[in-house]
Amino acid sequence: MRIGYPCINRSIGCRSDRKFRLASFNPERFSTTISGNLSCLRQILAWNVMRDILFFRISSDIIPFASHPVCSVPWQVQFSEELELTGHYIRESGIRISMHPDQFILLNSPDEQIVSRSIDELAYHASLLDLMGLDTQAKIQLHVGGCYGDPEGSIARFIREYQSLDPAIKRRLVIENDEVRFTAAQCLNINEQTGIPVLLDVFHHACNNNGEEVWDVLNATGSTWGAGDGIPMVDYSSQHPEKRPGGHAEHIDLADFQKFLEISRPLERDIMLEVKDKETSALSAVSLAKNDPRFEAGKL
DNA sequence: AATGGTCAAGTCAGC
DNA sequence: GCTGACTTGACCATT
Numbered sequence: 371m372r373i374g375y376p377c378i379n380r381s382i383g384c385r386s387d388r389k390f391r392l393a394s395f396n397p398e399r400f401s402t403t404i405s406g407n408l409s410c411l412r413q414i415l416a417w418n419v420m421r422d423i424l425f426f427r428i429s430s431d432i433i434p435f436a437s438h439p440v441c442s443v444p445w446q447v448q449f450s451e452e453l454e455l456t457g458h459y460i461r462e463s464g465i466r467i468s469m470h471p472d473q474f475i476l477l478n479s480p481d482e483q484i485v486s487r488s489i490d491e492l493a494y495h496a497s498l499l500d501l502m503g504l505d506t507q508a509k510i511q512l513h514v515g516g517c518y519g520d521p522e523g524s525i526a527r528f529i530r531e532y533q534s535l536d537p538a539i540k541r542r543l544v545i546e547n548d549e550v551r552f553t554a555a556q557c558l559n560i561n562e563q564t565g566i567p568v569l570l571d572v573f574h575h576a577c578n579n580n581g582e583e584v585w586d587v588l589n590a591t592g593s594t595w596g597a598g599d600g601i602p603m604v605d606y607s608s609q610h611p612e613k614r615p616g617g618h619a620e621h622i623d624l625a626d627f628q629k630f631l632e633i634s635r636p637l638e639r640d641i642m643l644e645v646k647d648k649e650t651s652a653l654s655a656v657s658l659a660k661n662d663p664r665f666e667a668g669k670l
Numbered sequence: 671a672a673t674g675g676t677c678a679a680g681t682c683a684g685c
Numbered sequence: 686g687c688t689g690a691c692t693t694g695a696c697c698a699t700t
Contacts, residue, residue: 376692376693377692377693378692378693385695387693388695389677389695389696390695390696390697391676391677391678391696391697392677392678393677393697394696394697427692429692429693430692431693435678438678438679440678470692472679472680472691472692472693473679473680473681473690473691473692474678474679474680474681475679475680476679476680476681479680479681481680484679484680487678487679488679491679515680515681516680516681516682517681517682518681548691549691550682550683551681551682605692616690616691617690617691618691618692644692646692646693
């Protein structure tokens with residue numbers, strides 16, 4: 371069991387998701403930004419390892435505009451050595467990596483242009499992880515997509531598109547339940563037809579479910595992860611008191627997290643904390659989880 | 671240096 | 686029809 375947080379560390383003072391306006395794109399700006407992002411990523415990972423945070427989500431913006439037609443720079447070549455070195459550090463330190471393409475990436479859109487651009491973006495994510503030399507335990511998590519007024523038809527479109535994806539994408543892709551459209555049960559249904567692993571978002575499941583017990587759905591989704599997929603990942607967060615239902619809290623609710631650790635026994639999960647204060651909550655969660663025999667601490 | 675409008679991409683709910 | 690939320694404020698022209 372590892373604990374992690376997504377994309378941003380607010381304590382260090384650098385960012386690995388710096389970007390710029392499309393209108394400002396030029397090769398120099400592009401390369402300088404990537405250099406800065408990669409350098410910050412290494413700082414964040416080292417900061418995390420020292421604190422037994424061994425799970426991290428890399429921002430999709432680490433290579434800005436990577437899948438955009440404007441991007442003519444061969445960043446895969448230019449940064450291959452640097453990416454390989456970062457990947458080496460990740461492997462040596464026992465860090466688990468995930469990525470989460472944003473809401474524009476839709477494999478099940480009825481608009482084939484949107485699907486085509488989405489596949490390009492997924493290919494970028496997969497190639498980044500490949501260039502770091504990470505095995506198939508490094509995952510790209512995606513929601514099923516839109517409903518378009520016809521959830522069943524939209525699931526069928528997802529399955530069709532998934533089946534024709536490049537194996538380089540397929541071997542890393544996992545689907546995640548969301549808080550309004552597709553439930554964990556529907557994701558499990560897609561798994562039965564495709565074999566794609568299901569990443570459970572525990573909080574979104576609490577918002578959108580068919581009354582299943584948490585342990586049961588944790589167990590069922592976990593069973594969709596094969597040997598090469600690694601320990602099943604879950605997203606964990608809690609309700610923001612003022613925001614709409616489904617809105618992520620500012621800080622981790624430690625009492626609720628403790629309860630989750632108890633409920634989930636004896637299952638092994640890598641836990642991504644989706645809370646606004648990022649590494650601060652991760653540190654609290656780690657200190658709590660250290661009492662749990664499942665917790666995996668750093669080797670350093 | 672500070673301000674405020676605007677930013678690659680899509681969907682959907684709520685006004 | 687427009688705005689805001691989504692995992693998240695930062696960039697940049699103008700003053």
